[in-house]
Amino acid sequence: MMPMRISGSLAGLPLLLLAAFAPSVAPSLASPLAAQGPGARATHAIQPGEVCPPGMTEIRPLTCMAPEFPPPAITDYRPRSTLVTPETPVPRARFPVVDVHGHARGLANPGVIDDMVAHLDALGVEVYIAADNLRGEALVRTLEAIAASGHAHRFRVMTGIGFAGVGEPGWADRAVTELEEAVARGAVAVGEISKSFGMTTTRVDGSRLRIDDPELDPVWEAAGRLGIPVLIHTAEPPAFFEPLDLENERWLELALFADRRNFGPDKVDFETLMAERDALFRRHPGTTFIAAHLGWHGNDLARLARLLDELPNVHVEVGAVLYELGRQPRAARDFMIRYQDRVLFGKDSFQPPEYPYFWRVFETADEYFAYYRDYHASWKLYGLDLPDDVLRKLYHENALRLMPGLPRPRDGFGSPD
Numbered sequence: 001m002m003p004m005r006i007s008g009s010l011a012g013l014p015l016l017l018l019a020a021f022a023p024s025v026a027p028s029l030a031s032p033l034a035a036q037g038p039g040a041r042a043t044h045a046i047q048p049g050e051v052c053p054p055g056m057t058e059i060r061p062l063t064c065m066a067p068e069f070p071p072p073a074i075t076d077y078r079p080r081s082t083l084v085t086p087e088t089p090v091p092r093a094r095f096p097v098v099d100v101h102g103h104a105r106g107l108a109n110p111g112v113i114d115d116m117v118a119h120l121d122a123l124g125v126e127v128y129i130a131a132d133n134l135r136g137e138a139l140v141r142t143l144e145a146i147a148a149s150g151h152a153h154r155f156r157v158m159t160g161i162g163f164a165g166v167g168e169p170g171w172a173d174r175a176v177t178e179l180e181e182a183v184a185r186g187a188v189a190v191g192e193i194s195k196s197f198g199m200t201t202t203r204v205d206g207s208r209l210r211i212d213d214p215e216l217d218p219v220w221e222a223a224g225r226l227g228i229p230v231l232i233h234t235a236e237p238p239a240f241f242e243p244l245d246l247e248n249e250r251w252l253e254l255a256l257f258a259d260r261r262n263f264g265p266d267k268v269d270f271e272t273l274m275a276e277r278d279a280l281f282r283r284h285p286g287t288t289f290i291a292a293h294l295g296w297h298g299n300d301l302a303r304l305a306r307l308l309d310e311l312p313n314v315h316v317e318v319g320a321v322l323y324e325l326g327r328q329p330r331a332a333r334d335f336m337i338r339y340q341d342r343v344l345f346g347k348d349s350f351q352p353p354e355y356p357y358f359w360r361v362f363e364t365a366d367e368y369f370a371y372y373r374d375y376h377a378s379w380k381l382y383g384l385d386l387p388d389d390v391l392r393k394l395y396h397e398n399a400l401r402l403m404p405g406l407p408r409p410r411d412g413f414g415s416p417d
Contacts, residue, residue, distance in 0.1 A: 101346025
């Protein structure tokens, strides 16, 4: 039988359209390829909408083949890119930085502050805010260590809220008093309210403590009255609430860390947590909230934009979500410019070698460069090349506006402390 030649007006049509016009044509295109000489491997035909069987990949439309060699483990596959593009290392931020989401931990321990200052100087971080939910004696010790360090203008501390006892008589009064005392001692904000709030934190009766529980209202109102923002971490990335299967883009991270797997009937789902958080924001328009990690909407900037448009008391910070911004540079750049008054810089974990990745994404137009943790992101990053006025707001101006208790450091954005 002579092979059918497709020519003329049909030559450029997609396979599915060809199947509609000439049903006898599509099966021949989707059928297994004939072996071509020694060593040729078998192929497998699939139907429209199907995926290749495990261990195979689509080499032609509707035709799958397995590699000749055993595929490497995901942890061993580290391809070297042949792409040649400009590389712009940025070891130090272009403008002074206030890091509003810091987890160095142990600032009260001897020598820790002195060691950190050397790193902060090299990176261009002028003010580091410890967001460790510190309360009571731990807060006092940290504030005293900062005051005695000789670097008091470089560090500030957030205080926390103790949710143990919610549901007992007088809990709210005690929590408000503790917050007032912490601010009087020098705390500049509340936070970071941890992800356990809403997920695993319970009331005294053992029921889940909802994020929008009315019993907490006096504390949020007190934060607004005291003029301090609340840094709140709600939920986790949406992928953490999806099944751990081979279509989950965060498979490696979830396979590494069991406590990040939030999928299952015994877990609170992502949308429930978002709804409770947003209800909290709406009910307290006089309180400034900073949604940590872009509110976990970095994968859906249109949704984040709607949240910011609706709620002027809400801001966001960029800690631990650089991989979201860097993989969508045009949309992210537009977002950062449009909402330049609402986004703050935060890093989260204090790992000095990781900060320059943020500077490179924000300050350059570099293309296709690696992220610093491959288990966070299997993809590459692209620079946003943000304008200088946007960088200044991101790096320090927005933080200084929202937190009156911050020092006004050196190098161009205020008078000495």
